[in-house]
Amino acid sequence: MEAITPNAEDIIGALKTLIRAIGEDPDREGLIGTPDRIMRMWKEIFRGYDPKQKPKITTFANEEGMSDIVFDCGDYYSMCEHHILPFFGRYYFAYIPSPKGRILGISKVARVVGYCAARLQLQERLARDIVQMLSEALNNEALGFAIVMKGQHLCKTMRGVRNDGKMSVAHFTGVFNLNSDLRKEFYKLIDLNSNG
Numbered sequence: 098m099e100a101i102t103p104n105a106e107d108i109i110g111a112l113k114t115l116i117r118a119i120g121e122d123p124d125r126e127g128l129i130g131t132p133d134r135i136m137r138m139w140k141e142i143f144r145g146y147d148p149k150q151k152p153k154i155t156t157f158a159n160e161e162g163m164s165d166i167v168f169d170c171g172d173y174y175s176m177c178e179h180h181i182l183p184f185f186g187r188y189y190f191a192y193i194p195s196p197k198g199r200i201l202g203i204s205k206v207a208r209v210v211g212y213c214a215a216r217l218q219l220q221e222r223l224a225r226d227i228v229q230m231l232s233e234a235l236n237n238e239a240l241g242f243a244i245v246m247k248g249q250h251l252c253k254t255m256r257g258v259r260n261d262g263k264m265s266v267a268h269f270t271g272v273f274n275l276n277s278d279l280r281k282e283f284y285k286l287i288d289l290n291s292n293g
């Protein structure tokens with residue numbers, strides 16, 4: 098199917114229609130700039146569709162042949178594909194480099210998380226997209242990846258079922274799948290990094 102690339106006027110017109118649909122006047126002073134603002138905001142929060150904004154993932158030769166667990170964690174913000182409402186939370190990531198391969202520049206994990214999250218997502222798919230992109234950057238030579246994503250979905254808190262909206266996903270590859278001791282070490286690192 099051919100991609101539709103509507104022009105700014107069409108997008109602003111569509112947003113005005115939606116604003117009218119909720120019973121508002123898109124031409125009143127407070128709302129006059131809103132469609133344009135949403136259009137610019139979507140460019141930013143959905144930059145994950147733009148290949149030009151794909152982060153460049155710096156890697157280094159693993160000169161010492163290390164195969165320790167490397168851990169990183171941080172926050173993420175994404176949008177659920179069912180309701181286009183935010184879900185967000187903490188991610189906990191680990192990998193074990195190939196002793197003969199390459200290692201990741203560690204800030205690139207957060208950059209990849211941010212890029213993959215900037216799409217209409219499922220929390221489950223987001224976890225896999227992150228691992229896939231980082232694994233490919235290491236020529237799929239790393240020994241294994243682990244990721245836990247905790248998330249709060251506004252589509253479960255501010256509407257619908259209206260409960261606390263918490264969801265967690267854990268995804269493992271390679272040695273993390275094969276070795277339960279490694280998974281335990283990973284969960285210990287999550288505990289160490291969860292308080293304070």
Ligand SMILES: Nc1nc2c(ncn2[C@@H]2O[C@H](COP(=O)(O)OP(=O)(O)OP(=O)(O)O)[C@@H](O)[C@H]2O)c(=O)[nH]1
Binds near residue numbers: 219220250256
């Ligand atoms: N597995 C998964 N489900 C999600 C995610 N984000 C939202 N959902 C769920 O997607 C489902 C969509 O269900 P539908 O029945 O089609 O939509 P709905 O009528 O708005 O459902 P309610 O939220 O129960 O009112 C809901 O159960 C949401 O909670 C996600 O990241 N992963």
Ligand SMILES: [Zn+2]
Binds near residue numbers: 178179182252253
């Ligand atoms: Zn949703």
